[in-house]
Every structure is written in structure tokens, then in C-alpha cells.
Amino acid sequence: MDAFVSRKRRRLSQHRVEAHAASVEVSSTPIPDASGEDSTDIKIAILLSLFPDLKQESLLDILVSCEGSVEAATFLLTSQDSSSSSPLKKRVISNPALGAQTSLSSHVLSKGKDGSVTTLSDSFLRRKPLSTKKGQTLHLYSPEDIAAYTPCTIIHNFLPTEQANALLVELLDEAKHFSRYEFQLFNRTVQSPHTASLYVSTPEEYQQHTSEYKYGGTYRSNVRQATPGLRSVSRKVQKAVNEAVQAHIRDAYPDGKKLKYQSPKEWRPNAAFVNCYDGPAENVGYHSDDLTYLGPHPIIGSLSLGVEREFRVRRVLPRDEDDDAGQTGAEDKQSAPAKGTNDRKSSTARADAQGQISIHLPHNSLLVMHAEMQEEWKHSIAPAQTISPHPISGNRRINITYRWYRDTLHPRYTPRCLCGEHAVLRCAQRKQETRGRYMWMCYAGYVPGKESCSFFQWAEFDDDGDPVWTHKRQEEEVAPALANFSASQ
Ligand SMILES: O=C(O)CCC(=O)C(=O)O
């Protein structure tokens, strides 16, 4: 232990001198970063010695935000007024939750010789991903940071207060009818660790959703008709989501063009899952949403009401040796999946291996999950240690995910596997050579009491993400389109 401490101290004194040079001109006097896999403690020790009045957690947070670079973190801290009245220092110290994130992206990261500055969000736009480190969670609060480091847009205070509260009251009443769905985990049948119901527009759609659309290999029994509140809010969600998508295409995608397979059409929600998390322990494990009816690169508008909870996201990393678990729709085995298959490794193990980002979702916030989210990232609602009760909902959080099912992926059109089940759509992610390719697969292995027939077929789509069918379709008739929530009143 002593040896470890003194080893750190030796490095610290060496860096102390250079840090001051760094504050003058970082690019010409770089601080040599401690390198190696397990050097985070050393980096933190360096920063602690340079900034002894800052908390270790705060320094860790800044280090993570600087992609692990002591040099950038030091510059960030010293480029502000170096006295204790520095606004950055004040924010860091006063935030016990290591937040300090009024906006990371507004902080200067480095200075060029010509005096030009690079901010964290500039570095994102140059497609330099923010690296979250082993076992760490980077907490993001501000819309700028969320837009810069995740494929999401957040809009706080989305609805007028009265409308948000009224919708919460309406849905808390609806939640009495919600249920836990079951899924198969190895040889066990497990129940979801929160309750939910699917909402659709019309009685005919209710019929279709309980007898044609399959979720996790079974028909959903818990389907309800959209309430007046869900419908009227859907109009505002539709408008805000379309605006956010246009801005995201413009700002985040190469050449400002939509992704291949992303729909070019206006996003028009025609189904919604409403989830209820009753108390801090209720959660949903890491998963990506089932693409079977949404198609490639779907957009999801997710409205949070009631208790604030953490929405955690992490990238799907290529991992050659275990491709099955690397499909989108793959979910965590400790917490229940919403709609999809089960991940082979626990969320804790995966998150430990690569780090994760936590987006805080307060009451009345709209989160837009953009087109790359389901294929390239996984998301979860983490169990909480503690929560702050909400004046209307107590310990409960209500979440609405508005979705747009594609007419062209109606279950009457999608392939059946050899065992007669509806095949499900997945996107391969982990093997380099197949990354990004879509496939139709048997889901029966995950249905209680059924075994997979191992059906597999590559899925073909046009540039706009509508299917090009290669199989002989079950039905040649045109399937009915689901009605847009706002249009169907
Ligand atoms: O509760 C949330 O915010 C997320 C829910 C979710 O991921 C889902 O319904 O698929």
C-alpha cells in the first residue's frame, strides 16, 4: 500500500510542474498521461495533487469527460480562473452528486496555437466518441451534453405543467390494469421487473394486436385503447420529435443526410408502450427495442412522468466470439427484457467492461431516441438506491414510449420460421464482417415451453428501410395500416 502511495506521489510531483506550463499552452507542453489499462487511480492521484480542494468523485467525472486525458482535465481546470472563486470549481465542489454538469460541452477542452479552442461538443461532432471507462457511470443532465454524447435529445418541461400532471393522474389510474410480461430465461420463465401495457388507437387495432402482432413470441393480452390524454399529447410529441430528428440529421450525421434505412417520412406514432415503475427497485434491464414491426433505425419518443429515474445507455461493442448476444434486441439476464432476447452477460458485467452513461429523466421530460440508438446502443432503467417521491405519484414513475410501426412490416407480411412462429427482426452488431446487417430469426427459444427451430434468413431493405421480401408471403392481401394517434380521434 505504502509503495503504491509513494509511487503515485512520485508521479504527482513530476506532473505538478508541467501542469502550470499546460495552463499556458497545452499543445506545446503536454503532460505525459499515465498510461496503461489500470491507470485511473494514478490519473486521479495526479489530479488530486494538483487540485487538492476538489473532490475525488468530481475529478473522476471531469477525467471521464476528458476521455481519460489528465492533460485535458488539467487544462480544463486551470484554464478557468485558477483561484478558488473559479466558476467551474464552485460548480464542482457544490455538487455532491459529482454532477458539476451545467454543461460539459461548454467547457474548453484544448487551445490551438492560433488561439482556436475545441470544446467537448466539437470533439463529438468530429466523431470522437466519449470513452466511458471500466465500471464508471458518466452522469449527464444538460440537453447539450446529452445531445453531444448520446444519440438522444432531451426536452425538459415538455408539456405545460397542468397537462403533464393531468396525464400522470390519468395514467396512474390506467396502471391498475398493467401487468408484468413473462419471458424465458434459459430454462426459467421470468416476469418483467415493472408493469406495462400497450396502447393502440382503435378497437380493430386492439383485435390485431392481441391476435396478429407477437411480442417476445407471444400475443400480448394487455393491450388497451389510447386515452384522451395519450392522444392529445401525441400531437405535441409528434411535432417535437420531428423537429429533433431534423436537427439531429443536420448536426450529427455525415453530410447532414439521414441514415441508410432510416425512414425519410414524417414520424407519426401509432402505438405506445406505457410502463410503470413502482418503487426504486423496479427497472428494465439493458436491451434495445424490438425492430420486428418498427423496422431499421426507428425513432422513439419517450415521455417521463412522476419520479425521476436514471436512463442508462451504453454502446454495443463488437465482440467476435459471441455474436448471438450482440444482436439488437438482446437484453440483460438479471433484469427483464422489454421486448427481445436475453443477453448472455449481466448488465453489471457489460457496464463494468465498458462504462455507461446515465441520463437523468425528471418529471415531464421528453427523450427522443434517434435512428442509430436501437442498432448501436442499449438502454435500461437502472434500479435506484433511493428516489425522491413525486407529489402526485409517490414512488411511481410512468413512462410512455410513442412508436411508429411500419405499415410494410405488418405481421401478415413478415416471414414465419420453420416451426410456424413469427420470425423476429434483429441487427447483427458484434462481428465485424456482419455488423449492421439485418436478419429474420426464430424467437421460439425465448418463449416459455418452446424450442427454437434455428430459422435464419438475411433481411433485405430498400434505402428507406422498407422490406424487400424474398420469401413467399403468407397473405397476398394488403394488411390494414395502424392509425396515427392524433389522426384517429
Ligand atoms: O422507462 C423508460 O424510460 C424506458 C422504457 C423502455 O426502454 C421500453 O419500453 O422499451
Ligand SMILES: [Fe+2]
Ligand atoms: Fe426500450
